[in-house]
Amino acid sequence: MPDLLEYLDAAAARFEEELCELLRIPSVSADSTRRDDMHRAARWLHGQLQSLGLAAEVVETAGPPLVYAESAPVPGAPTVLVYGHYDVQPADPLEAWLTPPFEPTRRDGNVFARGATDDKGQLLTHVKSVEAWLAARGPLPLQIKFLIEGEEEIGSENLERYLVDHQERLDCDVVVISDTSQFGDGYPAITFGLRGIAYFELRLTGPNQDLHSGVFGGAVVNPVNALTQILSQLIDTSGRIQVPGFYDDVVPLSERERAEFAGLPFDEAALRAQLDVEHLAGEVGYSTLERRWARPTFDIHGIWGGYQGEGGKTVLPCRAGAKFSFRLVPNQDPHRVAAALRPFLTSLCPPGARMELVEMHGAPGVLVALDSPFMTAAATAVERGFGRHPVFIREGGSIPIVTRFKQVLGVDTLLLGWGLEDDHAHGPNEKFSLADFHRGIRASAWLWEELSKIRT
Amino acid sequence: MPDLLEYLDAAAARFEEELCELLRIPSVSADSTRRDDMHRAARWLHGQLQSLGLAAEVVETAGPPLVYAESAPVPGAPTVLVYGHYDVQPADPLEAWLTPPFEPTRRDGNVFARGATDDKGQLLTHVKSVEAWLAARGPLPLQIKFLIEGEEEIGSENLERYLVDHQERLDCDVVVISDTSQFGDGYPAITFGLRGIAYFELRLTGPNQDLHSGVFGGAVVNPVNALTQILSQLIDTSGRIQVPGFYDDVVPLSERERAEFAGLPFDEAALRAQLDVEHLAGEVGYSTLERRWARPTFDIHGIWGGYQGEGGKTVLPCRAGAKFSFRLVPNQDPHRVAAALRPFLTSLCPPGARMELVEMHGAPGVLVALDSPFMTAAATAVERGFGRHPVFIREGGSIPIVTRFKQVLGVDTLLLGWGLEDDHAHGPNEKFSLADFHRGIRASAWLWEELSKIRT
Numbered sequence: 001m002p003d004l005l006e007y008l009d010a011a012a013a014r015f016e017e018e019l020c021e022l023l024r025i026p027s028v029s030a031d032s033t034r035r036d037d038m039h040r041a042a043r044w045l046h047g048q049l050q051s052l053g054l055a056a057e058v059v060e061t062a063g064p065p066l067v068y069a070e071s072a073p074v075p076g077a078p079t080v081l082v083y084g085h086y087d088v089q090p091a092d093p094l095e096a097w098l099t100p101p102f103e104p105t106r107r108d109g110n111v112f113a114r115g116a117t118d119d120k121g122q123l124l125t126h127v128k129s130v131e132a133w134l135a136a137r138g139p140l141p142l143q144i145k146f147l148i149e150g151e152e153e154i155g156s157e158n159l160e161r162y163l164v165d166h167q168e169r170l171d172c173d174v175v176v177i178s179d180t181s182q183f184g185d186g187y188p189a190i191t192f193g194l195r196g197i198a199y200f201e202l203r204l205t206g207p208n209q210d211l212h213s214g215v216f217g218g219a220v221v222n223p224v225n226a227l228t229q230i231l232s233q234l235i236d237t238s239g240r241i242q243v244p245g246f247y248d249d250v251v252p253l254s255e256r257e258r259a260e261f262a263g264l265p266f267d268e269a270a271l272r273a274q275l276d277v278e279h280l281a282g283e284v285g286y287s288t289l290e291r292r293w294a295r296p297t298f299d300i301h302g303i304w305g306g307y308q309g310e311g312g313k314t315v316l317p318c319r320a321g322a323k324f325s326f327r328l329v330p331n332q333d334p335h336r337v338a339a340a341l342r343p344f345l346t347s348l349c350p351p352g353a354r355m356e357l358v359e360m361h362g363a364p365g366v367l368v369a370l371d372s373p374f375m376t377a378a379a380t381a382v383e384r385g386f387g388r389h390p391v392f393i394r395e396g397g398s399i400p401i402v403t404r405f406k407q408v409l410g411v412d413t414l415l416l417g418w419g420l421e422d423d424h425a426h427g428p429n430e431k432f433s434l435a436d437f438h439r440g441i442r443a444s445a446w447l448w449e450e451l452s453k454i455r456t
Numbered sequence: 457m458p459d460l461l462e463y464l465d466a467a468a469a470r471f472e473e474e475l476c477e478l479l480r481i482p483s484v485s486a487d488s489t490r491r492d493d494m495h496r497a498a499r500w501l502h503g504q505l506q507s508l509g510l511a512a513e514v515v516e517t518a519g520p521p522l523v524y525a526e527s528a529p530v531p532g533a534p535t536v537l538v539y540g541h542y543d544v545q546p547a548d549p550l551e552a553w554l555t556p557p558f559e560p561t562r563r564d565g566n567v568f569a570r571g572a573t574d575d576k577g578q579l580l581t582h583v584k585s586v587e588a589w590l591a592a593r594g595p596l597p598l599q600i601k602f603l604i605e606g607e608e609e610i611g612s613e614n615l616e617r618y619l620v621d622h623q624e625r626l627d628c629d630v631v632v633i634s635d636t637s638q639f640g641d642g643y644p645a646i647t648f649g650l651r652g653i654a655y656f657e658l659r660l661t662g663p664n665q666d667l668h669s670g671v672f673g674g675a676v677v678n679p680v681n682a683l684t685q686i687l688s689q690l691i692d693t694s695g696r697i698q699v700p701g702f703y704d705d706v707v708p709l710s711e712r713e714r715a716e717f718a719g720l721p722f723d724e725a726a727l728r729a730q731l732d733v734e735h736l737a738g739e740v741g742y743s744t745l746e747r748r749w750a751r752p753t754f755d756i757h758g759i760w761g762g763y764q765g766e767g768g769k770t771v772l773p774c775r776a777g778a779k780f781s782f783r784l785v786p787n788q789d790p791h792r793v794a795a796a797l798r799p800f801l802t803s804l805c806p807p808g809a810r811m812e813l814v815e816m817h818g819a820p821g822v823l824v825a826l827d828s829p830f831m832t833a834a835a836t837a838v839e840r841g842f843g844r845h846p847v848f849i850r851e852g853g854s855i856p857i858v859t860r861f862k863q864v865l866g867v868d869t870l871l872l873g874w875g876l877e878d879d880h881a882h883g884p885n886e887k888f889s890l891a892d893f894h895r896g897i898r899a900s901a902w903l904w905e906e907l908s909k910i911r912t
């Protein structure tokens with residue numbers, strides 16, 4: 001496709017500028033004060049897709065809007081649904097960013113901004129490959145549908161509803177998502193497995209007001225003490241989760257899987273250096289890749305209670321809380337986890353404290369078949385875009401919608417990640433390699449080419 | 457003293473107005489942005505004492521200033537040192553206050569404001585009794601020295617230095633402090649025992665940045681998980697502190713003490729109702745009063761880490777921290793506690809996490825002799841001021857300076873508390889009964905009378 005590749009070269013600088021435009025919009029879905037920015041981001045994407053001649057629409061929902069667009073059907077060729085999300089994680093802690101999260105900055109071949117890799121930069125590769133195809137080669141060789149949401153980081157509640165209500169419109173042969181990572185720099189990857197998640201908020205209340213810890217300490221439940229006691233009992237020191245029945249549905253790793261993971265060029269020392277930790281940690285009896293990709297975990301995402309300011313306040317706080325989640329492996333059900341967790345927490349809650357457990361969001365894990373023609377086409381496209389055959393990996397994160405696409409639309413998802421593991425998704429100084437941005441666009445263009453060869 | 461009591465009646469409304477003036481000054485010592493307010497509070501008190509004809513001085517320190525004042529020596533009569541503090545606890549959580557913490561509001565016979573009972577209201581009773589004595593009866597019958605600091609809530613570091621450097625100036629026969637509570641409404645009390653304290657801040661660091669909990673969860677130490685594990689191991693479910701050697705210096709409660717505590721009219725159901733808890737809690741094998749007054753405790757005052765905002769952020773935080781303290785009983789040494797705590801925490805800190813322990817402040821507990829003429833005089837004064845003979849109690853809070861007065865000046869302290877246990881010291885909606893304010897002034901005036909009878 002020399003004509004198309006030439007177009008991409010000529011448009012490279014403009015594509016980067018357009019990515020920065022999108023990154024400047026602080027579309028933080030968890031922040032209810034950002035509603036206008038959610039709409040701005042949706043309208044920006046809508047404008048892009050409409051200008052390509054696609055039938056594009058901003059779909060209002062009870063939350064941030066969806067953006068939907070589609071090209072014309074191509075008889076005999078497959079229909080592909082490209083999914084992405086324009087919402088981003090909160091940017092705090094702000095003081096840890098070298099440059100402001102919503103002022104995209106180019107440094108060392110990367111663009112630094114919240115959402116650079118997750119998912120604005122990766123999502124945009126598919127928009128730009130379509131633009132290039134249409135400009136350089138004419139009509140698309142297959143039907144492409146875009147479905148872009150603004151609630152991925154907070155549970156996709158409204159997308160879920162839209163998906164169920166618009167199955168005909170979203171009908172397709174395969175879904176494509178670029179919201180994952182390469183295995184490492186120079187190791188493009190296709191992700192065939194994801195962990196699920198069950199996310200909770202636990203709130204504890206003790207006395208009806210903050211008390212003087214001298215006057216009342218030792219005679220009344222301290223909710224912060226209680227919270228540490230409860231949370232510490234959810235996992236043991238060997239990294240085993242203690243919720244009764246938690247491992248019942250966990251399928252053990254096969255010897256073949258363990259051998260394949262062990263064969264990947266994973267550099268544990270480099271990871272330690274990257275994170276600046278003397279030791280990695282985790283469940284006893286499993287390798288680091290196994291722990292990250294294929295074993296359940298328990299992580300507290302946030303904890304609060306009492307006095308967090310300067311100096312020493314001798315208060316006995318009246319409430320405390322925490323947000324935490326379990327990462328689940330395929331075959332575990334987040335609803336079963338929640339059902340087992342609630343009575344377990346209740347049993348751990350000391351008399352004199354009151355407990356409230358909020359089920360925030362959940363999704364089961366997923367495994368995609370490796371032997372389909374779609375997967376073969378994707379591998380070829382990635383190899384052409386990145387110059388190297390992809391490795392097949394699993395990833396520890398969750399993309400709940402992948403499960404729902406399977407359940408509702410009956411199709412598999414190709415997880416083609418252009419990011420890198422040290423892109424700091426969800427952390428300060430999130431970045432995306434501009435070289436990978438352009439490689440991703442090329443791979444995406446090749447993907448349309450390869451997928452269009454599949455006869456349906 | 458009919459002349460004096462008449463004066464007090466006539467001045468009552470003005471005294472309340474003046475108390476409100478002092479309460480309007482947000483002299484929060486833990487908040488470094490409040491330095492000007494600390495000086496304003498000190499100057500206000502200095503103005504009061506100077507207007508009484510006392511030799512008064514604002515003493516600058518490295519922190520908030522001290523206020524010192526003294527009346528003329530009275531040969532043959534004792535010298536009494538009145539100690540108090542004009543600094544207050546932080547007012548947060550602000551949203552829990554029914555009326556703003558620094559806009560004193562009268563309701564149901566109380567004044568509501570941060571510092572109302574702790575310690576501005578109680579302290580002012582002694583200033584006003586001196587005013588009344590001087591106006592109604594002439595020269596004071598004994599020498600009174602006032603020593604008022606602005607760092608009681610954060611460890612009295614500069615008062616400590618001043619005390620050591622000015623022992624001659626502060627020379628006295630007995631110290632008087634009103635910074636405690638009555639046993640209950642209608643039960644005026646003299647407190648003869650206080651708990652000590654050892655206050656710490658623990659900070660944990662894991663990876664060098666916040667991480668995506670899906671990508672890294674299960675493979676690297678989560679400092680919030682680690683913090684809950686560590687803190688939960690400092691105390692067991694029976695309320696026993698687990699720091700090695702912690703109980704070595706604890707003198708067991710005698711059968712007589714236990715019997716005396718048990719004989720006090722303590723209403724546990726009323727306390728549960730006051731705090732709105734179904735159950736009280738604490739160390740197994742001890743009564744509620746024993747737990748609060750005479751047993752060590754462990755309370756977490758504040759905890760933080762990760763995402764505390766709205767919605768669900770799937771972050772693996774890079775740091776976490778907590779403030780906590782042990783309340784100590786007489787004979788326990790806060791330095792020994794700190795020395796035992798540090799290696800214990802180090803042993804609990806998992807590989808891959810780094811720990812920093814800050815020793816914030818500490819003080820041993822204290823017991824005051826019940827059989828001195830000063831105590832007898834105080835009991836008479838309290839009975840005359842409140843119309844009922846005081847009960848002799850201990851209190852769970854710490855007034856570290858009481859120990860230092862004994863160590864440096866060689867004198868006992870009379871802890872004459874005019875407050876009530878439900879005054880919400882350190883919490884929102886702190887209050888002080890205006891009736892007790894006036895009773896306290898009367899008791900203070902009687903105290904000068906009774907103490908002056910002691911020949912030295």
